[in-house]
Amino acid sequence: MISEARVKLMTRLASYEQGEGKENAEIGTYFRGDYIGLQVIKSVISATICYGIVIATMILYDSESFLSDIYKMDIVSYAKNMIIYYVIFVGGYSIITYILYSIRYRKARIKLKTYFNNLRRLQALYQKERKDRVR
Amino acid sequence: MIKLLEIREYLRRFYSKYELYIVPAGKFIIALLVFLLINGNLGYMEKIAKVPLMFVLALACSFLPVSFILFFAAALILLHTYALSMEVAAVVGIVFVLIFLLYLRMSPKEVLITMLTPVAFALHIPYILPITIGLVGSPASVFSVGSGIVIYYTLNAVTQMSNAIDSLDSEKTASKFRFIIDGIIQNKTMMVMIVAFAATIIVVYFVHRMNIDHAWTVATIVGALTNALIVLVGDLMFVTRASLLGVLGGTVLAIGVVYVLKFFMFNLDYARTERVQFEDDEYYYYVKAVPKITLQETNKTVKKVSAKAPVSDKPKSGGIKAEKTAEKATEQTTERRVKKESSLEGAASAVKSHSSVVKKSAGTTAHKSTSASGSYDSLSANDALLGETRVVAEKSVDEGRVVKKAANPAASASQSASNAGAARSTSNSRIAGDLAGRRNQGQTRVRNDGYAGPNPSVGMTNGETIAERIRRERLKEAESIDADRLRRQNSD
Numbered sequence: 001m002i003s004e005a006r007v008k009l010m011t012r013l014a015s016y017e018q019g020e021g022k023e024n025a026e027i028g029t030y031f032r033g034d035y036i037g038l039q040v041i042k043s044v045i046s047a048t049i050c051y052g053i054v055i056a057t058m059i060l061y062d063s064e065s066f067l068s069d070i071y072k073m074d075i076v077s078y079a080k081n082m083i084i085y086y087v088i089f090v091g092g093y094s095i096i097t098y099i100l101y102s103i104r105y106r107k108a109r110i111k112l113k114t115y116f117n118n119l120r121r122l123q124a125l126y127q128k129e130r131k132d133r134v135r
Numbered sequence: 136m137i138k139l140l141e142i143r144e145y146l147r148r149f150y151s152k153y154e155l156y157i158v159p160a161g162k163f164i165i166a167l168l169v170f171l172l173i174n175g176n177l178g179y180m181e182k183i184a185k186v187p188l189m190f191v192l193a194l195a196c197s198f199l200p201v202s203f204i205l206f207f208a209a210a211l212i213l214l215h216t217y218a219l220s221m222e223v224a225a226v227v228g229i230v231f232v233l234i235f236l237l238y239l240r241m242s243p244k245e246v247l248i249t250m251l252t253p254v255a256f257a258l259h260i261p262y263i264l265p266i267t268i269g270l271v272g273s274p275a276s277v278f279s280v281g282s283g284i285v286i287y288y289t290l291n292a293v294t295q296m297s298n299a300i301d302s303l304d305s306e307k308t309a310s311k312f313r314f315i316i317d318g319i320i321q322n323k324t325m326m327v328m329i330v331a332f333a334a335t336i337i338v339v340y341f342v343h344r345m346n347i348d349h350a351w352t353v354a355t356i357v358g359a360l361t362n363a364l365i366v367l368v369g370d371l372m373f374v375t376r377a378s379l380l381g382v383l384g385g386t387v388l389a390i391g392v393v394y395v396l397k398f399f400m401f402n403l404d405y406a407r408t409e410r411v412q413f414e415d416d417e418y419y420y421y422v423k424a425v426p427k428i429t430l431q432e433t434n435k436t437v438k439k440v441s442a443k444a445p446v447s448d449k450p451k452s453g454g455i456k457a458e459k460t461a462e463k464a465t466e467q468t469t470e471r472r473v474k475k476e477s478s479l480e481g482a483a484s485a486v487k488s489h490s491s492v493v494k495k496s497a498g499t500t501a502h503k504s505t506s507a508s509g510s511y512d513s514l515s516a517n518d519a520l521l522g523e524t525r526v527v528a529e530k531s532v533d534e535g536r537v538v539k540k541a542a543n544p545a546a547s548a549s550q551s552a553s554n555a556g557a558a559r560s561t562s563n564s565r566i567a568g569d570l571a572g573r574r575n576q577g578q579t580r581v582r583n584d585g586y587a588g589p590n591p592s593v594g595m596t597n598g599e600t601i602a603e604r605i606r607r608e609r610l611k612e613a614e615s616i617d618a619d620r621l622r623r624q625n626s627d
Binding site: 002006007010011013014015018042043046047049050053054057060061062063064093097100 | 229232233236237240241275309312313316409411412413415418420422424
């Protein structure tokens with residue numbers, strides 16, 4: 001016999017799994033530190049690539065004067081400035097990533113907690129049905 | 136006003152019923168609009184600037200995720216700019232890569248906003264965007280809108296400088312490169328727009344979440360004023376040559392459009408019909424969950440349709456009375472209930488004639504189609520099979536609206552039951568058997584579809600249908616009227 005309460009609960013669970021459950025499940029497989037650390041590493045790589053593209057564009061933009069001034073300018077201080085700007089840019093982007101993904105992780109954990117509670121309720125319903133059948 | 140409310144309810148029901156077709160159609164329209172605008176404004180490569188090709192691409196995008204529209208749009212833009220000049224394509228490509236790596240990587244869901252921003256600018260209705268996004272989105276949407284503004288002004292710069300780029304010597308790559316980047320970076324209008332839209336989104340977001348009366352209206356007006364103020368101040372500071380009439384006219388139009396959108400979106404839940412599949416040890420389940428459409432009103436008058444005179448409050452100013460008389464409504468309800476019960480009996484007999492034993496093994500598949508309400512809490516399956524229809528007149532005192540709501544949980548259930556082919560399983564015949572017992576028990580049950588009246592099953596005698604009960608009560612009433620008349624005649 002089909003239990004309506006169980007079907008309703010399973011429908012709710014399946015609906016969640018089809019929708020935002022997919023993303024939250026991926027988040028749920030990581031510990032908080034691992035998940036945020038992974039996203040920060042990805043952000044650092046993206047920011048580095050972007051910074052490289054921007055520097056290359058700036059050099060191409062001003063290529064004539066750059067090539068003519070390269071022997072005159074202080075390369076060490078120029079490189080130091082580039083590194084300082086890189087650290088500020090990547091550091092700022094990483095902090096934004098850290099904050100954003102912390103919030104996302106916390107929200108996903110709340111939804112996952114509800115999901116696991118519903119799974120426990122489903123398990124309890126199954127056990128109750130088995131007991132009823134035995135009687 | 137009532138007509139508008141009815142149109143709104145119709146739209147909600149229409150969306151929840153046909154959501155499966157509306158979403159791909161919407162994606163098709165947006166994709167086609169984006170591709171046609173790109174071809175219209177750029178269109179340097181004639182081989183791909185063909186309308187049938189755009190239709191085919193838009194059709195493909197209607198079945199793919201939304202991010203594919205942006206992908207195809209970016210590809211089209213790069214091809215057109217490559218036809219103009221390789222340096223232009225390189226600069227536009229760099230802009231796309233930066234936006235993707237820095238922003239879209241973190242918020243892939245906001246691709247639609249990034250795409251709609253240049254479209255709104257191209258259609259000369261940009262001021263609608265920040266107010267709408269502030270009302271329905273979050274402050275993080277500032278980055279999506281900013282990306283969209285950068286894309287629009289980049290392409291605008293390319294369009295405006297296309298003649299000059301053509302005239303430049305093809306060997307002078309560096310000068311072309313510098314020319315295009317200057318056109319993008321030194322565009323003060325773009326900076327002013329980014330600042331104005333960002334401020335508007337943030338202001339609208341925080342104002343509409345405040346605990347004040349008419350928060351949405353106040354947020355719309357404050358947002359529109361903020362936007363207009365920043366654009367005009369930026370025009371004074373940087374001489375962006377923004378037209379005063381254009382800004383003010385666009386702002387007023389934006390307020391009007393947002394007001395219309397607010398009417399259709401505020402405090403409404405455009406819930407979708409959900410189709411899920413799951414299995415357990417005994418069955419495979421194919422479930423269609425249809426949301427119940429209810430309108431949240433502060434003051435409700437529930438009109439019970441029965442054999443007795445209906446109980447209803449007097450309408451206050453601005454309200455409209457329900458036009459049906461009690462008897463007419465009773466007859467109509469009786470007809471509906473008789474029809475529903477006959478369909479139930481027909482279904483039950485069909486089930487019995489096509490009975491098949493459901494084997495409790497994993498190898499046998501039993502199709503169970505059921506409708507569960509969006510709330511999952513009420514016994515909607517049984518209600519659906521009972522086929523009860525209730526007409527409820529609701530009235531809002533404040534706004535003087537009357538919305539007629541027909542709570543008909545049977546409609547979708549009967550539809551899905553007919554789709555399943557009259558549910559050929561013994562489980563359904565068992566449910567029909569349960570129902571025959573439930574009718575006589577007069578159980579109270581929790582409903583969350585707004586019906587607040589007593590259980591109509593209470594007071595019914597054994598084996599009696601609802602129609603029979605109504606007939607019995609009307610006979611009793613007629614008898615009492617006759618008895619009163621006789622008594623008066625005798626006393627005279």
